[in-house]
Amino acid sequence: MLNNTYSEEIKLVAKPGEIPFAKGLEGVPVGESTKSFVDGLGGKLVYHGHPIEELCEKSTYEEVFYLLLNDQLPKESELRDLTRLMRSYREIPGDIYDLISKQAPRYGVHPMSVLRTAVSALASYDETTEEDSPSEQRRQGIRIVSKIATITAAIARARQGKPILSPRPDLTHAGNFYYMLTGNTPDNFYARLMDVLLILHADHECNASTFSMVVVRSTLSDLYSCVVAGIGALKGPLHGGANEEVMRMLQAIGSLDNVEKFLDDAMSQRLRISGFGHRVYKTMDPRAAILREHAREVTRRAGTEHWLETAERIEKIMAEKYGQRGIWPNVDFFSGVVMASMGIEPPMFTPMFAVGRSAGWVSHIIEQGNDNRIFRPRFIYVGPEDESYQPIRDRK
Ligand code: SDX
Helix, strand or coil: CCCHHHHCCCCCECCCCCCCCCHHHCCCCCCCCCCEEEECCCCEEEECCEEHHHHHHHCCHHHHHHHHHHCCCCCHHHHHHHHHHHHHHCCCCHHHHHHHHHHCCCCCCCHHHHHHHHHHHHHHHCCCCCCCCHHHHHHHHHHHHHHHHHHHHHHHHHHCCCCCCCCCCCCCHHHHHHHHHHCCCCCHHHHHHHHHHHHHHCCCCCCHHHHHHHHHHCCCCCHHHHHHHHHHHHCCCCCCCHHHHHHHHHHHHCCHHHHHHHHHHHHHCCCCCCCECCCCCCCCCHHHHHHHHHHHHHHHHHCCHHHHHHHHHHHHHHHHHHHHHCCCECHHHHHHHHHHHCCCCHHHHHHHHHHHHHHHHHHHHHHHHHCCCCCCCCCCECCCCCCCCCCHHHCC
């Protein structure tokens, strides 16, 4: 843990490794928040005190978004107002559909890159972007959460060469997202499953993408700039990009008989098994447990039980051989099996994560701005000192 040495003016000049520091800010609190708490040892996650298991069972994404934004569950009239507002914000400008139609099908362009570009472009169509009042920021946040689903669905359809579908006001946020993604009006099962997916991804305390956003907010930059920064962070395979890697791993393993050798080879080469491990959870990620249960029915309906069987074999062997090292399944491990079984292609898994996490992102950005201090940590300087300038003609 850092001590107050760092708060005194000390000369942060040393030889490499001489002064200790928290690499990756491991274990370092960087602020206070009421949005969510991750109990890494107990394997629990609460959104403003509400256990994730109960929210998945009883709540909806709109209600969870209200909870994260306002630190309380909504009354009926408040939920109705938010739902109505989100529906009114779902549509996106034609220019952004055009941008998506041009960029999404391009070879080698990752959907997260198109999502990042499209959200950035959204700012040019929101005349309040530079307005910093709390009320305007809340509306911008609700717009972003509402539109990021439409953008993501449009990217998925454009990638597949299918017609982009306009939002439907008669469906819930999750139901409409499922419809725009697949072209099918969801039955209760799929509408509920999408709601659970979005709720499970809605927030997770100070993860890398949320942290990157609050750093941008701490300079008092605008909400769109914050969200674009976070999308960039989420794209990485150590963070949100892991769910896509998990499906690649399941496909690479192929049959159940290959699982143990695949894992032993990877672990002996000190490779990272995607979907496993976590900076905070040192036991099973509660979201992975919930997704594993939902995976049973969706894989049965899709005839993709083999994905779940392979995933559970991986889980079993990892627990037996490496569980004592605190390497357990995280949210990304079973989410890929669920999304693939819903007919979603792996490159779209991380944008799906972004659609859910957008609620937590905007809530933390606004919370940070309410009690702001610019983030400005230090590097320990381990470079040379007092170098003299050598004319170029004398440099060897
Ligand atoms: C998400 O922060 C969040 O809350 C993120 C998230 C959210 O909701 O926002 O929960 C979403 O990003 C989940 C994580 C998705 N990423 C992956 O599944 C990628 C694989 N996981 C690892 O890269 C890793 O576990 C991290 C990145 C998730 C955590 O990295 P840490 O905390 O820096 O841990 P580490 O890499 O320093 O590993 C510590 C030890 C190492 O052993 P030693 O070298 O010290 O002997 O654990 C081992 C690692 O080798 N280890 C793994 C492993 N994860 C950690 N070994 C094999 N496979 C793994 N996946």
